[in-house]
Amino acid sequence: MTDLLQILAGLLVLGGACFCFVAALGIVRLPDPIMRMHASSKAGTVGCGLILLSVALHFPEGGVMARALAAIAFLLISTPVAAHMIGRAAYACGVELCAGTIADELKDTKDNPRRLLLGQAGPGVERTGGP
Amino acid sequence: MEIVLAFTVGALVAGSVYLLLSRNLLRLLFGVILLSNAVNLSIFLVGGLTFGAPPLIAEGRSVLEAPYANPLPQALILTAIVIGFGLLAFSLVLVYRGHQEIGTLDGDALRLAEPPETPAAGGGATAIPTQDRSAA
Amino acid sequence: MNWLVAAPILIPMATAALTGLAWRSVPLQRALTLAGMTALLLAAIALLLQVQHGRILVMQMGGWAAPFGITLVADMLTAIMVLVSALMALAVAVYSLGDIDPVRARTGFHPVFCALMVGVGGAFVTGDLFNMYVWFEVMLIGSFVLLALGGRKEQLDGAIKYACLNLVATAALLLAVALLYGVTGTLNMAELALRVRMVPNQGIVTTIAVLFIVAFGMKAAVFPLFFWLPAAYHTPAVAVQAIFAGLLTKVGVYALLRTFTLIFTGDTGWTHGGILMWIAGLTMLAGVLGSLAVRDLRRAWSWQVVAHIGYMIMGLALYTPLAVAGVVFYLVHDIVVKTNLFLGAGVVRRLGGSADYAGLGGLFKAAPLLAVLLFVPMASLAGFPPLSGFWSKLVLVQAGLEQQSWAIVAVALVTGLLTMALVGRVWAEVVWKPHPDGDIAGTAALPAGQRLALVAPLVLLSGITVAIGLYAQPVMDLSSRAAADLLSPEPYIRAILGEPPPPPVLVGELP
Amino acid sequence: MIPFLQICIEIALGVLLLALVLASVRILRGPSLPDRIIAVDLFGTLCVAAIALLALYTDQPVFIDAAIALALVAFFGTVAYARFVERRTVEETNADD
Amino acid sequence: MLTAVVAIFLLAALAPSLHRLLPNGSHWVLALGPAAITVWFASQIPAVSGGAVLTQAMHWVPALGVELAFRLDGLSLLFALLVTGIGSLIVVYSGSYLHGHEHQGRFYLFILAFMGSMLGLVLADDMIGLFVFWELTSVTSFLLIGFNHEDARSRRSAVQALLVTATGGLALLAGLVLLGLEGGSFRLSAVQASEVDLRGSALYLPILGLLLLGAFTKSAQVPFHFWLPNAMDAPTPVSAYLHSATMVKAGVYLVARLQPTLGGTEVWIWTLAGFGAVTAVWGGLMALRSTDLKKVLAYTTLMALGVLTLLAGLGSEDAIRAYCVFLLGHSLYKGALFMGAGGVDHGTGTRDVRDLGGLWPKMRLTGLVILLAALSMAGLPPFFGFVGKELIYEGVLEADPAGLWILAGVVLANATMLGAAGLVFVKPFLGRPTPATAHAHENGPALLLGPAVLALLGLGFGLMGSWPAGLLQATAAAVAGRPLALELHLWHGLTPALGLSALTIALGALLYVGLGPVTAALAGLARLSRVDFDAGWDRLLAGLDALARAITRRQQTGALTWYMLATIAVLTLLPGVTLLARGGLQWPDQPVGDDYVGWALCGLMLLGTAGALWARTRLGAITALSIVGMSIALFFLAFSAPDVGITQLMVETLTVIIIVLVLARLPKFGPLERTGAGLRLLKAGLALLAGAVTTAILLSVHAQPLSPHLSEFYAAASYVEAFGHNVVNVIIVDFRGFDTLGEIAVVAMAGLGVLALLKARGAPAAEDQKRETAP
Amino acid sequence: MMNSLILQTATRLLLGLMILFSVFILWRGHNQPGGGFIGGLIVAVAFALHALAYGVRAMRKLLVLDPRTILAAGLALSILAGFVAALGPGGLFANPYLEGRWFVTYTPAGEKSFAIGTPVLFDIGVYLVVIGGILAMVQGLMEED
């Protein structure tokens, strides 16, 4: 049982490392920032998550397992939020989407983050708060 | 490993010194960050490096059993890191406020406090070559 | 177990915490600060009384015996320094009642001022080198904040240079402490004194010692590491200038004095007679020439801070009982006088509306009492007898001549002469010369409360200067005993480590 | 610990270090602000993974706390970066006016 | 004696209050003090003449061996009498002279303090005590010379006097300390009596040089003489006092005091004689050139000081006798003349000889006083000045080494005295009346008392040589260091000295008659030689200022880069050189290590550092630094420092966040970063050197064995005694909890400081402005 | 503030968790990596995140106390923790400053099962100072807008 768990942990670790590597390779190879974010947010999360899972399996104490799972949960919440924040900011600061982009339904709407940002940040205009 | 680290620290110090000599205050502060990192590593180094044996007494034991990493340098570094952070945070804001009030990030252009007796151009009297002044 | 040893840290620190809690109420902060500094002074007096018969007070913090915990220790030197700094703190706290505006008070002057005193006191009483680093940092952050408090342009300008250079100094100090730990395995200063002698490679010990010279020297503003001082000291509020000028650099001198009599005594030819001696001479000259080059009262005094550090370093460099006694005496004298000078310059500026010689004058006519109060520290600065400055200079000159160190004595005398030139000029320009705007108002024009707050410290400090001058014996006696203790540190070491120190193992002779 | 797991961890550590280097490359190369921020964010995530690996490697579960702490602050850091990008955009556009 | 000195100082301290109480009569009351002391000193004359020496000593700073030791011998007594006696006359005189001056009270304070200092100086036996009073005279005379402080010339003169005398003062200090160390005691009398052969000491020359520098500056010997005429900017009573009895006489006193201890060597004789003769001639000639009455008198003082120095230098018995007599004579007539001249000034409103004339009918009393004193100065019989001059000639003639040159100089100098005497009396009183003297009026008794007493004494001592003889004999004995007979006669017989006197009178008369051409010649001479010491002084000060500014500007450039460069250079070079010079360099005896995690993390750190260096943008640099910081954190974690690793990670991130929060408002990296290639090379060189030194030191330190006793204790006690499993945390909160106390103080202050910086903007500046404009 | 619905919601979710985690870290600091400093930093980061999402004013409201008060209180607590030693044993001021005073429970077997003492109190002071200090900085910096 223990050996089996350890073999499983080993495989998870290897897999996790591979995903991490892919994520890193992705942000080097992919053509535009948003694409790179795909790599980092998905492969990075999975890779890191797998390794944490392996930790959870490896250590028998409940506390460790709970913390490892909590870490995975936190990662699952925070990574997409972070991706959203960067994505929006990237869009707002006007990065170029790569040449192969087939559609951009955000660009010409009133919801364009850049437009919102600059329009609302003019002098004397108070930005409206969230809900 | 200590020998490798000694050379690394040397490199960090070299890099930090180069940044410290910048006219841009922000780069100077980056040099400070690097320098304090290098010093922290030095403390770590002189205490001796031990891989994978944190100074934690195992559950159910009453003394730390060898091998264990030297705990004292770690405690010192902790203190040093926190202190360094406090000083750096303040300095950063200071530089920021300085820019806000004085309008420059050029360390060599800070001439409000001194020396007014000197002609503004420095008259070639300063030891720093003046060819880069025009760029400012 | 004597809690008095911890008082120089705990009293101002508790005061800092309380004033911090009371940050909404300026009057409450003021009252707390005054009470705290008074308590500090009382504790300092008690401390001096305790150590006056050669007793060394030791407190092992947390009850962990040296060298495992942190040791606080008070010998004669410490007690003297604590007492003088407590006096200055009280004087400046009183002065600040009339000097610190409500905005500065609301944004933290009082807690930070107290924290500065924590750092100063801590540096004096600690017997642990890393702990000394910590107190230096407390002092440093306190000085950063006080320097910038108020946020005027030239303040920020000066504070930025001050901060950048001191951050480097701090890193150097930390590195030096770490390296010393690396060769000895301890941080306790008493144990260090024993263990540095056992290091097989004495060359590296000397190297570390030199690093300490540079690191502490930077704090003490010696040549050529003083740039931060004339760049910044004249910019903050007067109370802040005064406490800086009085205490901060002297803590650096204290640290040099302590470590280079207790720990680094193995290669005095190189460290004391060589590096420190050169530093001393150049510091004196650079400082005094700087003070002659400026035309602004506060800047001139700032440069004088530098110049007189040179004298103290000279005493340490000579490294004889008389010379070290001279350093201690000089510390006492200089702290009082420099604080007084800056406080005085503040009042002068308040009355004359400027700090520039060109914009000043008329004091002899308008405020004769103030003129007297200025005359005392200025004359003492110049070393005119029978004021405190004379005795300190006399002792150092005598010590130098005894050692036949002609060059350094010559430099000291020339520096003294140039200081007289400065003082004569300042007196003529600031006190005698008619004010460019015609007659000015005297101190009587100030509101009564403010007048009392501004003038009382001057009276106190000038009184001390005169008293020490007329009756130098007590201070000289204490200084001599402090010096004797410093130069034979065995009782100090025994008091801390609790056992007769093992005979030092000397490892070979130096090349 | 069985040798298989040991080997797996060592290989994984190596791969992860390589990934860290790759992330560094993107951090250093940029070219755009978001690129660097994404790379720093990933660097943080990779560090979390590396810390978890160290926990396995040294058999010290305490490292997990480091991982959580890092994940927390790294997230905050990324949000701050995003804020910076937005602010800078505003500042620069205003400055151009 | 201590009582006397302290009493005068106390009187000084009380003077302003007393003057406020008694604005019209304070000078009479105040003069009682010194007068009483004079009487006490006079009462000691018989004993001292009989060879007795009064001593008094008490501890002052025993830790330094400094005492308040006083010694009253003939020399001290003569000076003490002059100081207090003339002093009390001066106080009375100034009460009238300065009547109604707004700072009259302060004046009494200064002049009495000056008197006390001078008295202490001549009485002190302890060298340090002597120096203390010496410097006090400098300070108090500074205050007196600058008394008319709203006048720029006064201020300049005061500072000049202070600095010149202070220069000598510091030399004197060094000299005295050396003398004390070499002589084995800090008591002048003990050194004089001791067996130590100071004249043969290796330090004799330095000691002598230093002491004489002190004496010469104080007694205004050429080339340190220029401050003395300028000191005439002081109110006349001050000038009178300074020149007759005090200050400038201090130097002459010191030389005499040291004569028995250090005198008699070739160096001593020729130095003093040379300086003295030159000063005497120079002073005399310059006196003739001057037109301001006070200036004339000031230059004659120079002449007298020169002669006194010369005599002290010659050191022969006759020279010493001459010294004593001339000293007294000069004090009497110079005090009278100055006060008289002040009277003229007071009565007419001018002191310029060219504007004065025909005063005799209007100011007969003043004229008479001046006449008596001038005759004494001219060295005509039967005045005391004549007695002195005769003795001078005898002394110079008798002295073996005295050459012809010196003799000629002395004669010439004495002749100029005659001319000067003519200048101060004949022209103002007997010359043609001028517009300035139209409204001249006689002065009151307070202004006449002092000069009259002195002038009459000059006549009386001349006629009755036996009156002062006893005292002067004791003085001479003190100067010689052995008993010396002294008798005073107007008539010495037909001696060479008498011939020289006749020659002097003839020459003097010639000089006075031919004053016009002589002055022109002198002016031409001065122009020709361009020896204008006063202007030289200004150039010296300006040069000093320029030097100070140049040096200061070169080091305190205001450029942060330069400060940093210098600081780091010192920080690098001093330890680096020490490491090499003291043989500290050592390579650790251990393998380099094959820990690939460590290698890789070090590599990442280097990568990040390189990135931070080459970053073109701010964010590029920050993110590169993040690489470094996180790699270091991983390094800490890998090498068993979990707490440090976590903390490093968090602090690293937090730092970046704070940077990022402030960054948006800061400008981008711009042209600031583009520096010249040479400068870049310099910076890079220093950076590499710093790195190399760091590595070398770290390796050498690591090569030393590390004692584990501390960590062993922590390992054993952490849980058992401090109840914690995490040893590092136990160290932080318990073993070394005190560090943490300081650490949180730093964090707290940083928080407060940041808030203060950001919150209080502009407000204090406005506050300060408000306060400064409306005090 | 960032004006992002997603961030705001996530912050609401995370804030409580982070504070909880920080207390956990603080509490076990004596036995495991963690302690007052790291715990305090996590709280500070949590509130700073709130400030980023909702603005500084909302954060200050949530915090109730001014950062300066927290900071000073923490400092006072840490100082006080050291003073407990002054009370004894052996009389007032007989023991040195900062000497630990522990409340320890033992298992029947004689092993320590639970220990709380003044060093923990001290660490709580550290925790508060760090929260106050960092939040003072964050508040100042974000109020700039």
Next chain:
Amino acid sequence: MSLFVTNLLLALAWVAVNGDFSLGGFVAGFILAHLILFLARPLYPGQRYFHTLWGALGFLLWFLKEVWVSSVRVAKGVLGIGPKPTPAVVAIPLDARTDLEITLLACCITLTPGTLSLDVSPDRRTLYIHSMFTEDVEALRRETKETMERRILEFLR
């Protein structure tokens, strides 16, 4: 959710009774208690506890599968095997209304098939996503709404 609390309390009771304070013990107790409550569900009419819990579990499993699939797809894209990326920014009209619904949806979209939430419109009616492998914009819109959004709303409502 009071049933959830009951479930928790029962689990704790189990742990206490056993004296086994480990996570495993707690999980065992929780499952046991859950089974008991499930059997007794007629006692608690109107409770959506089991629906929600099982719904969430089902969603989680589905979601993890999607994450895995998407990661593999992205990995292929990164490594250059598989189809060439065809990125697009697509607007998704939202049915989700509450903060939690929108946030959860956005997060899940980011973590799954080659999509990334960029922004929510200020009126909260549109979610803009970036897709890495877009064959047909309309199909993507439809698919996202019908799989992801439907599933989330299902277990949240």
